[in-house]
Amino acid sequence: MAGRKNGLGRGLDALFPEKTPVSRENVRKPVTKPTKKAEMSVKADQKNESSNQKKTAMMVKISNVEPNRDQPRKQFDEDALLELSESIKQYGVLQPLLVSDKKDYYEIIAGERRWRAAKLAGLKEVPVIVKEFSAQELVEISLIENIQREDLNPVEEAMAYKRLMDEFHLKQDEIADRVGKSRTAVTNSMRLLKLSAKVQQMLIDEMITAGHARAILAISDKEKQETVAMRVFDEKLSVRETESLVKRILNPQKEKKQKTTTAEDAIYESLEEKMKGIMGTRVLIHRKKNDKGKIEIEYYSKDELERIIDLFESIN
Template sequence: MAGRKNGLGRGLDAFFPDRTSVVKEPARKTITKTVKTEKKSDVAEKQTNPTVAKKQTADSKTGAMIVKISSVEPNMDQPRKQFDEDALMELSESIKQYGVLHPLLVSDKKDYYEIIAGERRWRAAKLAGLTEIPVIVKEFSEQELVEISLIENIQREDLNPVEEAMAYKRLIDEFHLKQDEIAERVGKSRTAVTNAMRLLKLSEKVQQMLIDEMITAGHARAILSIADKEKQESIAMKVFDEKLSVRETEALVKRMLEPPKTAKKSKFSSAEDAIYESLEEKMKSIMGTRVQIHRKKNDKGKIEIEYYSKDELERIIDLFESIG
């Protein structure tokens, strides 16, 4: 990992070998000509030529183009799908005061500019009421676009675990990259990429709970040991309802995966076994958890009540107190 920028493989700089010069060099004549006060003929030309309408002036300080914010649109295929509204509002307040300090990276789609990196700034700028925004135009292959979006979002820790896993999957499915190649590009270990992609084996409902932060990635990885999708959802809901820790979730899953113990030959008659099984079921329905009656000779024995978290133990104690 030595020598990697920002600790992320090649980082964004790998896509910009002349990144410093991009900012310092004068912009091309076709896009940097300062717009004069508009005449009626100019307005008419803009209405008939959308390419003219979307291009504005060059910022001499950054080398970026200043374009109408309405001419910039997000990339529908970018990995990030969710944005924190509170964080966007904070950024918009900063933009109101200082403006957009870092230009957006965009590609020229003739009729509009498509965001390659900087959608969060674009959204915040719209919230701040800006009508113009600085952009730098670059052209990349489809694979590079996915990689840039993925790297930028990982650098800012903006992706939820499912979005990150889906981005890795797209690089594999569409561009035939191997997991070690992806790991190199985003500056993560191959194991981290593999573990991230395993989350896609969860049911869609559990994935959505992870996106909605009802459970954590640690909980999700523990639940992955269960192959049955319905059982995954049942455990995930139990984790959420009872606020189980990751360790408690791992213990719960381990108990579920343990093979059933071989039943010992009963010392009692089948009629007595049926009675005690009925009593166990009755107590289970009352307690809301697993109950076992262990019988001994001379009508003695013990009752075993299982609980899976501190909250569940307190619930059982409250149940006993209410009976008393």
């Protein structure tokens, strides 16, 4: 990751001590050495344990800790949370939460996933480290933590970059430096926000990939974006196939220019239209030499394929 003077660009490692002493006695500790499987299940929640300064963690009531409503990550994998909660039941929260003191409560800066899993595990208290940051630093830390763990979906990541630009007036190269990504990666991420809300939700729901989404971005009309996205999902198109589809939509004249107007062409076009009427879907006749060729019948879903097969079987 790219460096930064205040340490944020180096990730979250600079925020935690090597061994964090907890200020309260009688804190539950594991009585046996964690198994390899258990260590793997909490790997993402205990890799940031080195710091230039020693800080003290303290135990606080879990009811006094609340998530940051402005943090980039909005969705959490329920199965992963349950798996982490089971590990926490056995070994406790091995990595303290980083929080800000809001007087009436503690607001999570980093560690919401651990907090949620601890609540599922039924814990009454969690270890925290209290530290104050500026509003910009809070956004950066939450973004860095989630990016390091690959927890953000593409839209959440793009929204976080946009907030850094809009609220804190950072340029894309400055954002890239802070989160340890290339400027191109940040730019491509933010372009996803030009998609319609429906297509963005399809991306969040993993109905399409970021590669599909970037191909669809070539279409500015929001309704056409949604139509193409649904076709990509229904037909299970690859990214390359999506790119070709978008090109055909944007340049419809190219196909027409390739067509000739000979009498033979007119005959085949007539046959294609006739078969289209029979099949109820697009039909193409590809001609070869010596009066040979092949017929291509398109379908757009499994149900439509079964309908076409039933049509053939009904012919006696």
